[in-house]
Amino acid sequence: MNTKPVIILGIESSCDETSAAVTKDCKVLANLIANQKIHELYGGVVPELASRAHQKNMVPVVDEALRKAGVRKEKLNAIAFTRGPGLIGSLLVGSSFAKAMSLALNIPLIEVNHMQAHVLAHFIGRESGVGSREQTPNFPFLCLTVSGGHTQIVLAKNYLEMEVIGETVDDAAGEAFDKVAKILGLPYPGGPLIDKYAQEGNPNAFKFSKPNIPELNFSFSGLKTSILYFIREKEKTNTNFFRENRNDLCSSIQHTIIKILIDKLVAASKQTGIKEIAIAGGVSANSGLRTKLIETGKQLGWKTYIPPFEYCTDNAAMIAIAGYFKYLKGEFAGQNTTASARYRL
Numbered sequence: 001m002n003t004k005p006v007i008i009l010g011i012e013s014s015c016d017e018t019s020a021a022v023t024k025d026c027k028v029l030a031n032l033i034a035n036q037k038i039h040e041l042y043g044g045v046v047p048e049l050a051s052r053a054h055q056k057n058m059v060p061v062v063d064e065a066l067r068k069a070g071v072r073k074e075k076l077n078a079i080a081f082t083r084g085p086g087l088i089g090s091l092l093v094g095s096s097f098a099k100a101m102s103l104a105l106n107i108p109l110i111e112v113n114h115m116q117a118h119v120l121a122h123f124i125g126r127e128s129g130v131g132s133r134e135q136t137p138n139f140p141f142l143c144l145t146v147s148g149g150h151t152q153i154v155l156a157k158n159y160l161e162m163e164v165i166g167e168t169v170d171d172a173a174g175e176a177f178d179k180v181a182k183i184l185g186l187p188y189p190g191g192p193l194i195d196k197y198a199q200e201g202n203p204n205a206f207k208f209s210k211p212n213i214p215e216l217n218f219s220f221s222g223l224k225t226s227i228l229y230f231i232r233e234k235e236k237t238n239t240n241f242f243r244e245n246r247n248d249l250c251s252s253i254q255h256t257i258i259k260i261l262i263d264k265l266v267a268a269s270k271q272t273g274i275k276e277i278a279i280a281g282g283v284s285a286n287s288g289l290r291t292k293l294i295e296t297g298k299q300l301g302w303k304t305y306i307p308p309f310e311y312c313t314d315n316a317a318m319i320a321i322a323g324y325f326k327y328l329k330g331e332f333a334g335q336n337t338t339a340s341a342r343y344r345l
């Protein structure tokens with residue numbers, strides 16, 4: 001076991017956030033994120049524009065992360081980067097940068113699976129007092145990872161061994177939030193806005209049917225279509241329908257998405273007998289989901305874990321932490337490693 005602190009530079013560029021972080025063991029020294037505003041104009045992420053923005057932002061973001069952390073690049077022990085899954089053009093920028101920097105500094109390169117990193121975000125700060133042992137999940141635990149691109153129930157056996165035991169057969173939960181928001185005329189990304197309006201609305205004002213999907217899998221595309229038809233129908237007789245019912249609509253839609261997610265999590269816990277339950281990914285920032293998880297956990301005797309807000313959505317701190325656990329195991333990548341858009345857990 002390594003006793004000297006391990007300093008890692010993490011690079012995240014799987015979608016539309018260019019992020020760099022510096023960690024010392026599980027402690028975050030700096031976590032910088034450059035958001036790409038350009039996509040708001042198009043109502044969703046435009047892959048070609050995302051990779052160009054990564055290209056522009058990467059060096060300044062890394063520079064600033066090192067400066068903020070007070071770490072000279074010569075002090076880095078390794079560079080961890082997101083290998084996938086994600087947008088290939090975006091991943092190529094981060095992976096090429098990480099390869100070049102590891103070569104120039106002659107330090108190990110570590111490839112990280114973005115979905116594994118979302119789960120490992122729970123261990124950020126563990127040894128720095130932010131999260132004590134009791135506040136971090138004990139293995140084995142279940143993690144509902146809900147983001148813009150994925151919806152999975154992951155069985156985490158240890159830091160690096162994880163199994164997907166359920167996943168979406170079509171849209172991801174975050175995608176459902178964003179697509180429904182688009183139908184409602186809300187700007188991208190719509191998830192946080194639906195969350196905001198939902199807090200002022202009645203979750204039982206409107207009823208939407210839930211999909212009947214076997215086992216621990218999810219589906220969200222039918223819900224999206226049924227909401228589209230529902231709104232069209234209502235607006236035939238009242239063109240102000242959305243404006244007059246915005247908060248109730250958002251609240252009812254959010255309630256339905258959360259119910260779909262939590263019902264499967266309950267089934268997964270029953271099936272595996274595991275009561276250590278975590279959530280991760282961008283949608284785990286949703287206030288309704290956070291509250292419902294805690295409530296359900298109290299009823300069913302679970303120990304529940306929710307990451308701090310800043311580590312729910314995409315960030316490089318989680319990449320660096322995942323890199324740290326791989327570093328301890330000596331799991332390094334060669335210069336021949338490739339970005340992988342469909343990299344599976």
Ligand code: KG4
Binds near residue numbers: 313
């Ligand atoms: O993990 P993430 O940052 O990126 C991906 O890996 O996809 O997740 C982004 C997703 C977006 O769909 C966004 O709308 C959703 O997370 N999201 C939320 C909230 N904050 C972010 N969805 C619902 N409520 C929120 N508060």
Ligand code: ZN
Binds near residue numbers: 118147282313
């Ligand atoms: Zn993500």
